[in-house]
Amino acid sequence: xxxxxxxxxxxxALDLTWIAAAPAERARHWQRIHGDAELAxxxxxxxxxxxxxxxxxxxxxxxxxxxLREALRQAESAGLRLVLLSPVASPEVLAxxxxxxxxxxxxxxxxxxxxxxxxxxxxxxxxxxxxxGRVLCRMTKDPRLDAGWAGRCGHGLAAPTMRGxxxxxxxxxxxxxxxxFADDAAFADLPLPTxxxxxxxxxxxxxxxxxxxxxxxGPERFAVGRxxxxxxxxxxxxxxxxxxxxxxxxxxxxxxxxxxxxxxMAHSLRQAVDGKRVARLVxxxxxx
Amino acid sequence: MRxxxxxxxxxxxxxxxxxxANEFYCGxxxxxxxxxxxxxxxxxxxxxxxxxxxxxxxxxxxxxxxEATVSLVLNAQHYSAAQIGAAEEIAGRFAALxxxxxxxxxxxxxxxxxxxxxxxRMHVSSVATCRNAGAxxxxxxxxxxxxxxxxxxxxxxxxSIAAEVPDIEIEAFVLNDGCIFEEGACHTIHxxxxxxxxxxxxxxxxxxxxxxxxxxxxxxxxxLQENDAExxxxxxxxxxxxFSTTPEGLPYGPCGLCxxxxxxxxxxxxxxxxxxxxxxxxxxxxxxxxxxxxxRVRCGEDDADVREFAMKLRPSxxxxxxxxxxxxxxxxxAEAR
Numbered sequence: 001x002x003x004x005x006x007x008x009x010x011x012x013a014l015d016l017t018w019i020a021a022a023p024a025e026r027a028r029h030w031q032r033i034h035g036d037a038e039l040a041x042x043x044x045x046x047x048x049x050x051x052x053x054x055x056x057x058x059x060x061x062x063x064x065x066x067x068l069r070e071a072l073r074q075a076e077s078a079g080l081r082l083v084l085l086s087p088v089a090s091p092e093v094l095a096x097x098x099x100x101x102x103x104x105x106x107x108x109x110x111x112x113x114x115x116x117x118x119x120x121x122x123x124x125x126x127x128x129x130x131x132x133g134r135v136l137c138r139m140t141k142d143p144r145l146d147a148g149w150a151g152r153c154g155h156g157l158a159a160p161t162m163r164g165x166x167x168x169x170x171x172x173x174x175x176x177x178x179x180x181f182a183d184d185a186a187f188a189d190l191p192l193p194t195x196x197x198x199x200x201x202x203x204x205x206x207x208x209x210x211x212x213x214x215x216x217x218g219p220e221r222f223a224v225g226r227x228x229x230x231x232x233x234x235x236x237x238x239x240x241x242x243x244x245x246x247x248x249x250x251x252x253x254x255x256x257x258x259x260x261x262x263x264x265m266a267h268s269l270r271q272a273v274d275g276k277r278v279a280r281l282v283x284x285x286x287x288x
Numbered sequence: 289m290r291x292x293x294x295x296x297x298x299x300x301x302x303x304x305x306x307x308x309a310n311e312f313y314c315g316x317x318x319x320x321x322x323x324x325x326x327x328x329x330x331x332x333x334x335x336x337x338x339x340x341x342x343x344x345x346x347x348x349x350x351x352x353x354x355e356a357t358v359s360l361v362l363n364a365q366h367y368s369a370a371q372i373g374a375a376e377e378i379a380g381r382f383a384a385l386x387x388x389x390x391x392x393x394x395x396x397x398x399x400x401x402x403x404x405x406x407x408x409r410m411h412v413s414s415v416a417t418c419r420n421a422g423a424x425x426x427x428x429x430x431x432x433x434x435x436x437x438x439x440x441x442x443x444x445x446x447x448s449i450a451a452e453v454p455d456i457e458i459e460a461f462v463l464n465d466g467c468i469f470e471e472g473a474c475h476t477i478h479x480x481x482x483x484x485x486x487x488x489x490x491x492x493x494x495x496x497x498x499x500x501x502x503x504x505x506x507x508x509x510x511x512l513q514e515n516d517a518e519x520x521x522x523x524x525x526x527x528x529x530x531f532s533t534t535p536e537g538l539p540y541g542p543c544g545l546c547x548x549x550x551x552x553x554x555x556x557x558x559x560x561x562x563x564x565x566x567x568x569x570x571x572x573x574x575x576x577x578x579x580x581x582x583x584r585v586r587c588g589e590d591d592a593d594v595r596e597f598a599m600k601l602r603p604s605x606x607x608x609x610x611x612x613x614x615x616x617x618x619x620x621x622a623e624a625r
Contacts, residue, residue, distance in 0.1 A: 116418065117422060119425055152477065161399065165395055204475060213518075241490060
């Protein structure tokens with residue numbers, strides 16, 4: 001494996017003109033998005049290769065057919081391969097996904113975070129390539145833990161039972177977050193080529209959405225299935241625990257709690273990339 | 289429709305069966321699990337588990353004597369390769385004791401165990417986060433006889449999955465113990481209280497910011513403040529109204545009693561009472577509440593009468609009216625019509 005591929009993730013149309021620019025301009029772009037000069041300088045030499053479009057975490061952010069068509073056009077003109085992101089699916093989402101999957105060119109990757117979506121892909125869309133997303137690739141990522149809990153923060157991705165399930169569903173690559181207490185061996189036992197997300201780990205996601213309930217009143221406020229107004233596209237919340245020394249800052253974005261990589265996690269990811277153990281990096285294309 | 293009740297002690301089985309429970313579920317963490325794996329995640333609960341196979345055998349015998357069944361929970365978020373072997377060992381001993389069903393969250397493990405122990409029924413845990421027909425079909429193909437839906441589904445979704453995949457039973461939550469995040473999509477640990485407890489109850493402070501870098505307007509800030517206050521109120525309901533009960537011991541908190549008629553019409557096969565770690569008195573009161581409602585539904589009482597009965601059980605009309613205590617608040621929408 002050589003330098004990792006680089007994917008830019010978005011759930012709506014983004015300006016992609018910067019990706020063809022010189023590394024210095026790309027560094028300025030990443031600095032603007034994620035506010036970290038060291039991270040920006042590290043990412044800048046990598047030319048983006050993929051556009052991740054959709055949402056891993058929210059059914060309300062599943063793109064419309066029109067939005068996907070436009071994203072496919074935009075990706076093609078920017079020389080990027082589009083990867084469709086899909087969330088945990090309600091019956092309605094499963095039905096809506098059907099129309100989106102038929103629009104994808106053969107060989108396209110679909111990040112699945114739901115076993116039902118994976119089953120649908122395997123049985124009805126054999127020309128598409130399912131990738132097991134972060135919801136399915138479980139590992140303990142509680143940002144409140146200190147190193148004393150490291151023994152409880154592994155994953156089961158290498159277990160033969162999981163390998164068998166991946167094979168049965170035609171899953172040939174994985175997506176993960178940086179383990180909380182990653183050491184040199186942290187990325188060594190992954191059973192399939194793996195993409196790693198940065199600079200945040202996803203910690204927990206709900207179906208209920210606090211921000212998405214802003215415009216809802218009455219008994220079904222905070223209930224599932226409500227039509228939100230996509231408040232998460234406009235604002236997020238820094239979530240801190242006064243008096244506690246958590247290693248990474250937490251951010252609540254819509255229904256999902258994220259935690260920013262600690263310095264140690266960022267370091268271990270760079271080591272894994274240097275050791276050619278990471279197939280792809282996935283970076284949000286907009287600030288959280 | 290069967291009532292599924294939690295147990296953590298052998299002595300609970302008989303009174304709960306007499307109160308009307310048809311099925312019991314329990315965890316077992318053998319004494320050597322913690323030493324071998326430095327983990328408590330044989331089934332996601334640090335307490336509320338049986339610890340001896342002798343107790344598991346007694347639980348099975350007593351349940352069977354009451355024509356009830358016992359399901360053993362193996363629903364950790366994930367198992368390492370070594371833990372898979374240990375989980376298979378637990379399942380094998382459970383099968384040898386005459387146990388009835390396993391509750392499994394890891395679909396890879398499900399397939400392995402359904403192949404190895406064909407006499408055991410396989411129930412897919414709510415922790416698997418399977419909540420559509422495609423997932424139900426996969427579970428069936430992997431050897432499951434039942435899918436336990438996660439908490440956050442609607443009545444219409446439950447019914448549509450049951451209709452689309454009729455060869456797998458559907459179980460849905462009916463009482464107690466809400467979650468904030470989806471269980472299977474929450475990659476955290478329920479820490480001891482002094483370290484913060486469950487992450488959804490930890491004392492996080494929120495500072496809102498606009499993602500485009502502009503300022504949060506005073507108007508938006510005020511709306512967010514109101515939303516946060518209301519969220520705190522909802523959270524109180526979601527966590528069992530501060531884990532309170534009536535003077536008679538009937539539990540407040542997440543509840544789907546009014547939805548039992550709709551769940552039954554939607555061909556939901558079993559309704560689940562949560563709370564393995566709860567005191568016996570709470571479990572007993574919970575089974576009695578659910579049984580009394582289900583008996584009325586079976587007798588053909590109409591939905592409005594069942595709803596009125598359910599709301600007066602504790603009584604809890606004021607709490608019920610908020611909708612925040614409801615697993616299926618859309619029932620209130622139907623009532624409003």
